Amino acid sequence: xxxxxxxxxxxxxxxxxxxxxxxxxxxxxxxxxxxxxxxxxxxxxxxxxxxxxxxxxxxxxxxxxxxxxxxxxxxxxxxxxxxxxxxxxxxxxxxxxxxxxxxxxxxxxxxxxxxxxxxxxxxxxxxxxxxxxxxxxxxxxxxxxxxxxxxxxxxxxxxxxxxxxxxxxxxxxxxxxxxxxxxxxxxxxxxxxxxxxxxxxxxxxxxxxxxxxxxxxxxxxxxxxxxxxxxxxxxxxxxxxxxxxxxxxxxxxxxxxxxxxxxxxxxxxxxxxxxxxxxxxxxxxxxxxxxxxxxxxxxxxxxxxxxxxxxxxxxxxxxxxxxxxxxxxxxxxxxxxxxxxxxxxxxxxxxxxxxxxxxxxxxxxxxxxxxxxxxxxxxxxxxxxxxxxxxxxxxxxxxxxxxxxxxxx
Amino acid sequence: xxxxxxxxxxxxxxxxxxxxxxxxxxxxxxxxxxxxxxxxxxxxxxxxxxxxxxxxxxxxxxxxxxxxxxxxxxxxxxxxxxxxxxxxxxxxxxxxxxxxxxxxxxxxxxxxxxxxxxxxxxxxxxxxxxxxxxxxxxxxxxxxxxxxxxxxxxxxx
Numbered sequence: 001x002x003x004x005x006x007x008x009x010x011x012x013x014x015x016x017x018x019x020x021x022x023x024x025x026x027x028x029x030x031x032x033x034x035x036x037x038x039x040x041x042x043x044x045x046x047x048x049x050x051x052x053x054x055x056x057x058x059x060x061x062x063x064x065x066x067x068x069x070x071x072x073x074x075x076x077x078x079x080x081x082x083x084x085x086x087x088x089x090x091x092x093x094x095x096x097x098x099x100x101x102x103x104x105x106x107x108x109x110x111x112x113x114x115x116x117x118x119x120x121x122x123x124x125x126x127x128x129x130x131x132x133x134x135x136x137x138x139x140x141x142x143x144x145x146x147x148x149x150x151x152x153x154x155x156x157x158x159x160x161x162x163x164x165x166x167x168x169x170x171x172x173x174x175x176x177x178x179x180x181x182x183x184x185x186x187x188x189x190x191x192x193x194x195x196x197x198x199x200x201x202x203x204x205x206x207x208x209x210x211x212x213x214x215x216x217x218x219x220x221x222x223x224x225x226x227x228x229x230x231x232x233x234x235x236x237x238x239x240x241x242x243x244x245x246x247x248x249x250x251x252x253x254x255x256x257x258x259x260x261x262x263x264x265x266x267x268x269x270x271x272x273x274x275x276x277x278x279x280x281x282x283x284x285x286x287x288x289x290x291x292x293x294x295x296x297x298x299x300x301x302x303x304x305x306x307x308x309x310x311x312x313x314x315x316x317x318x319x320x321x322x323x324x325x326x327x328x329x330x331x332x333x334x335x336x337x338x339x340x341x342x343x344x345x346x347x348x349x350x351x352x353x354x355x356x357x358x359x360x361x362x363x364x365x366x367x368x369x370x371x372x373x374x375x376x377x378x379x380x381x382x383x384x385x386x387x388x389x390x391x392x393x394x395x396x397x398x399x400x401x402x403x404x405x406x407x408x409x
Numbered sequence: 410x411x412x413x414x415x416x417x418x419x420x421x422x423x424x425x426x427x428x429x430x431x432x433x434x435x436x437x438x439x440x441x442x443x444x445x446x447x448x449x450x451x452x453x454x455x456x457x458x459x460x461x462x463x464x465x466x467x468x469x470x471x472x473x474x475x476x477x478x479x480x481x482x483x484x485x486x487x488x489x490x491x492x493x494x495x496x497x498x499x500x501x502x503x504x505x506x507x508x509x510x511x512x513x514x515x516x517x518x519x520x521x522x523x524x525x526x527x528x529x530x531x532x533x534x535x536x537x538x539x540x541x542x543x544x545x546x547x548x549x550x551x552x553x554x555x556x557x558x559x560x561x562x563x564x565x566x
Contacts, residue, residue: 111475245462250552251455254487257480258459265462268471276476409448 006221016233019148020286021101021194022094022347024238024279025340029408030186030241030269032246032350039169039236041187044196046232048390051383052358055365055376056200057220063370067204069300070370071360079360086356091198093346095290096164098331099125100339104256108276115334122330125287127243129295129322134209134308141285145300148278151237154266158201160244174342183400185408188394192205192351194232195391198286199234200361201293205300209309214374216398241266256341258400295321349399354391362388413431437563439501446511448505449495449563453518454551456488460525461544462526464537481529485522491494492519513561514554 053227054065063070072080102121103114110117129139156330167173174183212220241262242253253259256279264272292308299306299318333339362384365376376384463480466472492515500508521543528536 029507108479109473109475111478246458248453249455249458249548250451251458251495252452254452254455255480255483257463257476257483261459261462263467264466264471264476268469269473272472272476 005220011161011223011230014145014223014227014229015143015234018228018239018279019145019234019282020094020196020337021283021343022196022350023235024101024259024282025253025343026186026189026193026255026347027235027239028242028253030190031242032251032253033408034175034183034186035243035247036168036236036239037172037174037183038187038190039239040172040234042194042232043189043388044160045191046229046235047383048191048195049199049385050228051380051387052195052200052361053203053224053358054221055361055380055384056204056216056235057212057224058374059361059364060204061212061217061220062215062372062374064211065370066201066208066296066300067361067364068161068184068201068297069208070364070367072301074274074364074367075360075368080301083356083360086299086353087197087201088297090196090346090350090353091201091290091293091297092197092256092325092328093342094196095287095325097296097339097343097346098283098290099331100331100337100342101256102280102287103333104339105276105279105283108257108260108279111347114339115336118330118333120408122326122333123286125291125305126323126326128284128293129289129308129326130312132317134206137288138206140286141281144281145278145285147274148234148282149239150263150274150278151241151266151346152392153236154263154271154275155237155240155244158241158244158262160240165240165243168245172194179405181405186399188398188401189347189353189393189408191390192349192354192398193347194235195354195358196347196358197353198290198293200357201296202289205292205307205317209307215373220231242310268364291293291322291326295319311375320324348402348407351394353395355388355395357393358384358391359388389407416423434449439503441502442498442504442508443558443561445498446508447555449491450511450513450551450555450558452491452544453488453515454555455542456484456491456522457518457548457551460484460522461541461548464525464529464541464544467534468537468541478526481522481526485519485526488519488522492516503562507558511554511558514551520549521547533552 026044035301059065059067059070068083071083075083084188099115099121102125103117106112106117107114174180174321207220209370238259245252245262245265246258258373260275260279261271263275295318296306298304298321299315302317304317305315307315312319362376364370365384366381368375460481463472463477463484467477494513495515496512516531521540525540525544527533528540
């Protein structure tokens with residue numbers, strides 16, 4: 001029974017923790033402009049994160065070391081540094097976007113400008129990273145993040161033309177007034193949002209923090225292969241809601257307030273309250289995960305002591321890194337930079353950095369010195385190779401499409 | 410070595426040309442201006458539609474006041490930014506008359522968004538019904554303008 005609850009809790013937190021500011025904003029924007037015509041990209045992205053999260057989770061459970069702890073050792077300091085710089089830049093950008101997202105979500109309730117809320121949010125994030133137990137942080141924020149299920153209920157209540165949405169999903173039916181470059185730009189952005197590098201940093205390092213063993217592999221796989229796809233359904237529901245409310249009006253979505261409006265239209269104040277709680281939990285959870293990921297990556301590359309399971313005085317450089325990146329994110333946000341714009345940029349640059357993150361995982365997961373009999377099988381390698389090709393295409397196309405379409409304008 | 414010297418001169422000439430032309434205000438071609446104008450009108454229309462949906466939801470008691478206020482403030486800001494961005498673009502001669510019409514309509518729309526935000530912040534709920542009607546009419550005329558702008562002046566409906 002205890003095992004059942006442990007698996008159920010893991011799945012629920014995986015669902016609730018799947019969506020972050022990048023998913024919220026990008027799916028809402030895409031839904032309003034392109035309906036569900038990019039739904040397949042979301043599904044492909046979700047399967048991709050499942051494939052690589054399973055690999056990095058397996059590496060953590062078998063070797064008791066985080067994937068990127070092994071990258072430098074396996075691929076050498078130069079490739080390790082390239083991997084660190086590329087992934088860190090995107091993770092830092094995502095961290096800034098998440099803290100900004102929390103402030104924007106709170107602004108919707110308190111009517112105080114988000115810039116004034118940023119120092120408080122940054123302080124709260126740091127406090128959680130410093131004080132809260134790892135499992136508490138992950139479980140509480142993941143479970144509260146489940147309130148985003150309100151988007152599924154709202155979509156049902158909005159009573160869309162399911163035939164039209166389904167047809168868009170299956171036939172990749174782009175609206176006639178949108179161009180293929182714009183469609184492709186948003187496809188890359190959605191793919192980048194689904195496969196954000198920090199998710200695997202956090203997943204593999206979290207496995208070490210929680211002392212995963214080989215016996216935990218089944219639980220880990222259930223969390224990944226059930227929890228993440230159900231989390232992906234939330235992304236589709238968000239896109240569906242904005243497709244129904246904003247799509248017919250040819251209105252674009254540029255703010256977090258607009259993302260929640262369809263829920264208010266469908267379900268009223270109570271539904272909206274759930275949506276706002278979901279926004280705060282999803283972005284706060286992701287802020288903690290991205291913040292920790294920056295500390296994990298740097299500490300693992302330089303061989304410092306790291307982790308929340310280690311006393312701060314024993315992992316002082318790791319905790320100093322967390323303080324520095326939190327202050328840096330706060331300093332950038334208080335300049336008044338639009339967190340939604342940072343989010344849009346972060347998901348595109350996430351696509352650019354994908355090969356630097358995912359190629360090393362595939363290499364390490366194939367190394368019998370670390371994984372013994374648990375190295376990748378044919379299926380994992382086959383999917384991994386297919387995804388490396390997709391990731392290569394997305395990474396190559398991201399910047400040209402961003403310039404060509406003026407960020408999807 | 411000679412090839413390198415030619416390349417260096419070319420690079421220098423390009424840098425000087427870019428610096429000189431970069432100092433002068435450029436006039437976009439007709440297509441480029443129409444593209445900018447269509448985008449700006451579309452963005453302002455989006456802001457107007459968002460404000461309308463939010464006010465309607467508020468009339469049905471579906472929205473908290475703080476949320477409504479945040480949405481209206483954002484709508485005013487995004488609409489204003491889009492209108493300002495277009496007003497700083499020099500229109501080509503053939504589009505000057507339409508440019509003036511576009512500026513006027515965008516100014517009216519952003520003015521209406523400001524009016525709506527003022528009413529919301531002041532809790533002036535009696536104004537909401539009238540504002541919803543005016544926002545709906547404005548959105549509809551902006552959408553017509555957006556469609557017209559997709560064609561050159563003579564071809565517009």
